Amino acid sequence: MIGSSVTIKNLNKWFDDFQVLKDINLKIKKGEFFSLLGPSGCGKTTLLRIIAGLESADSGDVLFDSESVLSMPPNRRPANTIFQNYALFPHLNVFENIAFSMRLKKMDENEIMEKVEKLLFLVKLEEHAYKKPNQLSGGQKQRVAIARALANEPKVLLLDEPVSALDAKLRQELLIELDNLHDQVGITFIYVTHDQAEALSISDHVAVMNEGRVVQYGTPYEIYESPADKFVATFIGETNLMKSKVEEVNNEFIKVTTPGIGEFVCYKDKEVNENAHILITLRPEKIKISKKPLKGENVFHGVIEEEIYMGYQTKYFVKLDEGYILKVYKQHINYLLDETILTWKDEIFVSWDPNDSYIVEVE
Structure with a gap:
């Protein structure tokens, strides 16, 4: 045929x-x-x-x-x-x-x-x-x-x-x-x-x-x-949406401030100017989570408000120090009991690569 x-x-x-x-x-x-x-x-x-x-x-x-x-x-x-x-x-x-x-x-x-x-x-x-x-x-x-x-x-x-x-x-x-x-x-x-x-x-x-x-x-x-x-x-998968204000514009990245999060760096996939108000998307599986302090950009401290164990992954809802509830998905690549198990009310650190956060709307 x-x-x-x-x-x-x-x-x-x-x-x-x-x-x-x-x-x-x-x-x-x-x-x-x-x-x-x-x-x-x-x-x-x-x-x-x-x-x-x-x-x-x-x-x-x-x-x-x-x-x-x-x-x-x-x-x-x-x-x-x-x-x-x-x-x-x-x-x-x-x-x-x-x-x-x-x-x-x-x-x-x-x-x-x-x-x-x-x-x-x-x-x-x-x-x-x-x-x-x-x-x-x-x-x-x-x-x-x-x-x-x-x-x-x-x-x-x-x-x-x-x-x-x-x-x-x-x-x-x-x-x-x-x-x-x-x-x-x-x-x-x-x-x-x-x-x-x-x-x-x-x-x-x-x-x-x-x-x-x-x-x-x-x-x-x-x-x-x-x-x-x-x-x-x-509609496609799950994400974190963050209303942000542009503070600084560089060639590939922008620095933004977001209520409930603070200041972080985002990929500049759309043309924006300083002081613009934008909406940023960040997929939960792109975020690292650990009890130990993490290195690199976009590192924040918070507390696990809720955890949902699903076998192949665990979904965490993390309340950052500034108040934003961040969805974080951790894939279980290794046998879970060999890992440090994160649970409810644990103090943790989260971080993500600036390349993994995108602008989806510019006001």
């Missing part, structure tokens, strides 16, 4: 007086795994439905390989959609669910048999070919839906929150299978999700949406490490 590139140009959509999509522009490369990520109501599913042909656009265009598809009905577009509720035929077994579209096209029976067997092998359901959907687990049903969609040999596979109905462990397993499947079939995947961990773990590129707009586009690394604004910083 060969994928298509997908280009969204100046796309707008209204429902009555409410504008759901606001001037969306995106370029999705041929054969990539692309995610539309955002909270409920941000417009991501509406955008997916317009790409599929299940909704109309009020203005703008959607192109597959430079050819506009807006005038094409859904059944003529080289795309198939996987829905959250699987949409399987309950009276047909797995084999017949996958073969359904091929039978509609009146394909040769031997060809149908060969193709379905290949798809069953691809989604690892050979042993379940003659079971009905009600005899399958949620993950197995989703794999049937994927195989049925691939039976049409689409150039673009559209996935609308396909694993949200599954439990956490099964979600992770199916995501890995989806990623492997994408590598095998080579077509373009456009994946809609509200779960930032899902999008970051499987995507080549991500478009973060909020209130009908694309607020940031980039690789998972770029989205997480360099959030474009306050919304992205808080």
Whole structure:
């Protein structure tokens, strides 16, 4: 199978007086795994439905390989959609669910048999070919839906929150299978999700949406490490947000003062002037924490107000001497009992590299 590139140009959509999509522009490369990520109501599913042909656009265009598809009905577009509720035929077994579209096209029976067997092998359901959907687990049903969609040999596979109905462990397993499947079939995947961990773990590129707009586009690394604004910083993972005033500007760094923290040095990723009021983001896992005094810049003293042990890491909420509550995540690289265990009410020191704190807003 060969994928298509997908280009969204100046796309707008209204429902009555409410504008759901606001001037969306995106370029999705041929054969990539692309995610539309955002909270409920941000417009991501509406955008997916317009790409599929299940909704109309009020203005703008959607192109597959430079050819506009807006005038094409859904059944003529080289795309198939996987829905959250699987949409399987309950009276047909797995084999017949996958073969359904091929039978509609009146394909040769031997060809149908060969193709379905290949798809069953691809989604690892050979042993379940003659079971009905009600005899399958949620993950197995989703794999049937994927195989049925691939039976049409689409150039673009559209996935609308396909694993949200599954439990956490099964979600992770199916995501890995989806990623492997994408590598095998080579077509373009456009994946809609509200779960930032899902999008970051499987995507080549991500478009973060909020209130009908694309607020940031980039690789998972770029989205997480360099959030474009306050919304992205808080929606993608967890962070410390610090309202600060610029005291001194140098070539690469700025010195700021922050209520509840004091003075520290931050990376200058945006142009700012002295006395400007800014918002800084600092990821909790970037911060060092120790009972012993730490060396370097941005070192502060505080007390652990709360600790949450999670096995692979512990989350600390540290009250600094000036009053700010700082979130600090410590990864447990070694056997925990071989480390100095930090606990509630311990006096500690925290520090972070200036390169790890970024400006997300300038007033």
